[in-house]
Amino acid sequence: MTGGGRRGRRPGAPDTRAAILAVARERFAAAGFAAVSVRSVAAEAGVDPALVHHYFGSKRDLFLAALEMPVDPREVLAPVIAAGPEGAGERILATILGVWDDDELRLPLLALARGLTDPSGHLLQDGFLPVVIGPVLAELGVDQTERRLPLVISQIIGVLVLRYLARLEPLASMPAEEVVAAVGPTLQRYLTGPLP
Amino acid sequence: MTGGGRRGRRPGAPDTRAAILAVARERFAAAGFAAVSVRSVAAEAGVDPALVHHYFGSKRDLFLAALEMPVDPREVLAPVIAAGPEGAGERILATILGVWDDDELRLPLLALARGLTDPSGHLLQDGFLPVVIGPVLAELGVDQTERRLPLVISQIIGVLVLRYLARLEPLASMPAEEVVAAVGPTLQRYLTGPLP
Numbered sequence: 001m002t003g004g005g006r007r008g009r010r011p012g013a014p015d016t017r018a019a020i021l022a023v024a025r026e027r028f029a030a031a032g033f034a035a036v037s038v039r040s041v042a043a044e045a046g047v048d049p050a051l052v053h054h055y056f057g058s059k060r061d062l063f064l065a066a067l068e069m070p071v072d073p074r075e076v077l078a079p080v081i082a083a084g085p086e087g088a089g090e091r092i093l094a095t096i097l098g099v100w101d102d103d104e105l106r107l108p109l110l111a112l113a114r115g116l117t118d119p120s121g122h123l124l125q126d127g128f129l130p131v132v133i134g135p136v137l138a139e140l141g142v143d144q145t146e147r148r149l150p151l152v153i154s155q156i157i158g159v160l161v162l163r164y165l166a167r168l169e170p171l172a173s174m175p176a177e178e179v180v181a182a183v184g185p186t187l188q189r190y191l192t193g194p195l196p
Numbered sequence: 197m198t199g200g201g202r203r204g205r206r207p208g209a210p211d212t213r214a215a216i217l218a219v220a221r222e223r224f225a226a227a228g229f230a231a232v233s234v235r236s237v238a239a240e241a242g243v244d245p246a247l248v249h250h251y252f253g254s255k256r257d258l259f260l261a262a263l264e265m266p267v268d269p270r271e272v273l274a275p276v277i278a279a280g281p282e283g284a285g286e287r288i289l290a291t292i293l294g295v296w297d298d299d300e301l302r303l304p305l306l307a308l309a310r311g312l313t314d315p316s317g318h319l320l321q322d323g324f325l326p327v328v329i330g331p332v333l334a335e336l337g338v339d340q341t342e343r344r345l346p347l348v349i350s351q352i353i354g355v356l357v358l359r360y361l362a363r364l365e366p367l368a369s370m371p372a373e374e375v376v377a378a379v380g381p382t383l384q385r386y387l388t389g390p391l392p
Contacts, residue, residue, distance in 0.1 A: 116362070117357055117358075117361055117362040118362075119361055119362060119363055124362050124364055125362075125363075125364055125365060129364075147366050147367065147370065147374075147378065150358055150364050150365075150366065150367040151367075151378055151379065153354070153358060153364070154351070154354035154355045154357070154358050154367065154379070155350070155351055155354050155382070156354070157353075157354040157357050157358065158349070158350035158351050158352070158353040158354025158355075158357070159350045159354075161313055161350070161353050161354070161357065162313075162346055162349060162350050162353065165313055165315055166312070166313040166314075166315060166320050166321070167315055167321075168320055168321055168325075168346050168349070169321060169346075170343050170346065171343065171346040171347075171350065174343065178343075178392070181392035182343065182347055182386075182391055182392055183347065183350070185385075186351070186382045186385070189381075189382070190378075195378055196374070196377035196378055
């Protein structure tokens with residue numbers, strides 16, 4: 001309305017928050033989590049770093065907000081971790097299917113999955129996995145220097161693609177517990193079983 | 197050049213072949229393999245059905261051409277079938293990775309995978325699986341009334357997405373034989389092992 005003024009200096013303005021998020025999303029996608037500082041996001045958005053923390057909390061919180069995750073994986077996966085590595089394959093998959101089976105969450109989750117697997121970005125390798133999934137496996141005592149993590153993710157992504165994106169039958173309509181019973185042992189082997 | 201004339205009546209014209217393919221692609225994607233006849237494709241392309249057969253062979257061949265598969269899965273998978281169900285999980289994956297590891301085939305294969313998993317289409321459920329993959333499993337003696345096929349596909353798609361699309365390390369750079377050693381047992385269980 002004022003015309004030509006610099007955007008984003010008004011702390012309470014909704015477009016300030018959106019501007020920070022847009023910068024964060026672009027920077028995290030281009031460079032991964034570790035290489036991006038809250039300070040650099042704030043500078044590019046034309047705001048004070050304190051305002052970024054005020055809106056979003058920690059850098060990790062900013063990352064999750066930039067991913068537009070409709071649920072907080074820390075909360076959702078906490079019971080999985082608490083029960084220990086035995087049966088974790090089944091519990092992880094049951095938890096993920098529980099979230100994805102929610103009609104209201106599916107579209108944002110599909111958008112998230114597309115963003116994560118975008119080959120031009122760094123969100124999966126240098127963001128989502130070390131920031132979101134890595135800590136879960138660490139708390140389960142899974143050795144992350146091995147190839148266990150990508151194997152786990154490969155089976156989960158395949159189920160998500162067929163069940164929710166391609167909607168392949170019978171996988172699309174199977175009760176979640178049947179999918180868990182069939183696929184869970186695979187995840188358990190990738191997590192804690194013998195690998196070549 | 198002649199202006200306003202009906203397209204596609206000249207047998208030798210390259211655009212006749214392209215027009216048939218375009219119609220076939222659209223019809224197969226919209227309705228699946230079984231519901232589309234060569235006759236209906238020919239009619240919509242404004243050519244004689246004999247010309248479709250002349251250019252493409254059988255309806256199955258037309259389907260593979262419409263998918264723009266850069267290799268013929270019948271040829272590629274024939275040795276997998278010939279050696280029987282034991283170890284087929286490893287051999288199927290080794291064969292698929294061998295094709296996808298070829299730099300020249302990767303882009304057309306990624307385009308194919310995108311088309312197959314397009315949720316608005318029928319190419320996977322009613323085309324690729326029954327026409328291309330089903331016969332392979334049948335020759336291996338795998339019971340297709342069960343859920344084995346989608347489970348097999350889920351693990352294969354997950355590996356392809358991470359290794360070739362998202363290029364997640366270490367999966368993107370692992371020698372194919374190490375991927376086969378780690379993931380092959382999963383496929384073998386889905387093919388012939390006990391399922392709940």
